[in-house]
Amino acid sequence: MPYLLLTLSALFWSGNFVLSRGMHAEIPPVSLAFWRWTLALLIIAPFGLRRVYEQRKLLIQHRRFMLWQGILGVAGFNTFIYLALQSTTAINAVLVNSCIPIIIVLISLLIYREPLSMRQSIGVFISLSGVLLIIAKGNINTLQQLTFNQGDLLVLVAALVWAFYSANLRHYPAGLHPITYLTGIMLTGLVFLLPCYLFEIQSGKHIQINIETILTISYVALFASILAFICWTRAIREVGANRAGPFIHLMPVFSTILAIVFLEEVLLGYHVQGMVLVFTGIFITTFSFRKQKDLS
Template sequence: MNFSTTTKAVLLLVLCAFFWGSTFPLGKNALNEVHAFTLVFWRFTIAAVCLAVYIKMIRGPKIILTTKQWVWAVAVSAVGVGGLNLGLFTGLTYTSAANGSLIMALSPLMTSLIACIAKRILPTAAQCFSLLVSLSGVMLVITNGHLETLLDMQLNHGDKLIFTGMLAWSLYTYCSQGISRWMPVIPYTFVGMVSGAVVIGVMCLMTPDVHPFDEFMNSTTVGMTEIIYIGLFGTVAGYLLWLNGVRQLGSANASLFFNFVPVFALFTSFLMGQSVTQLQLVGVAVVIAGLLLPRLITFKPRLTKS
């Protein structure tokens, strides 16, 4: 892999982090007008339609896979994509965008731990250190600085839902590295969007008070714009950039760029006038420090010859 390819992958992953980070406050705002299931349903429906049109335009080659490979790709997509969004947007109904983005920032560590479990190896000292420090930052925020609430297990219901979604996403990230070896990024993303739409569609049918079409049509112009942005940029562009980064850099390295998600989420929240507390800023700093310090300590600069 040459330097230009790596640099391009890095820049695209940063852009992906911006799209995803901005999705948190925009999604939080859109939930004032539509149900969480409605938001997720339109997110994946818009994404699936856009990808279907794009695949048709480029006349992509027909994907030939075994039945086992198709089942595995669909199952991973349904659990990872559907599970993440069910947990995330349902959770945002009960908690803040900043809290949600901070919990999602734990994904790199969880992806690494899943890899350790799958490969039956012990996590390194650096991984353990990162986990402890980053968890401390997240817990500082979601307990509002009162860590005794953790002992009573009285955490916000929304934070618990987003944590579950984060676990689903970490599993999806790890499994996607293997799937991308025999399935191109764009078709795999399309499978993910369709799987997500089907999962959420079933949830909508099972929930009598959810009416995706009526809720969308009765939304304000701002609400519709937010939903469309989440579908196009927070989903189509985000997932394509993410899976490309996983393919180029590997799941462990690509997942590090999730560190930028809470930063962009807080920045977007601030621009939108949503509250950003000092405690949340401290939490972001602690989480990022926990993720980066082990790498800075072990970093050895290249010596130049005089």
């Protein structure tokens, strides 16, 4: 079950990457982040606010954890991604974003002293190889021709933010309901996003209201915000950040599939080879092979 939840998270976030890049001219980055979480909060409020009130003592007790998770997961990560996609390509963004599993491993090791087994290291390497194969379109020389700009650095910052958010979930308070948690970090994150949003408006950047922008904000609010965060949070609490990290490598796989389905792109051999490597790496990382004891 947790691995299905991680897979769904990667799928929902893949759509977020595709839409945010495609609509970057119509929706300013901070505006997309602000209205995404505002709409998500409105959707979850009928259930979440009551739970926040019921568990207010637990939230106050763990207020520092909630504060950091709201800053990192709500106000930080996607805002940096949206800012980055104003000036970088989707290929570069996916490439840099694929560093997240490695960063999670380093944070878990250096800060939380959580070691990575040899099997998990091999799995991360294999899945990352699959990502690079897809991005390189089967030709390693393609990677050598990639150029990086300020947007790519912002994606790297976003990757660091998300790695800290994921690793910090090890401190998730016992007994805290997932809806309470999500509502709490939304409220915290929006407090920090509001002044940034007002500053963006003052600078003359506004959303172009049309059916495409409304559908985009609705998708990222429901799927990439509420559902993906619930799935990711619950799964990491069960399997840990190190095992969950490689599932980020599913994002370029799903992005490729979405492009084939909705943009009528062609499925090529390197797509299949890259997907096989990604799934192989995830399988090695997440599943253990234990010899059954001889009961005779």
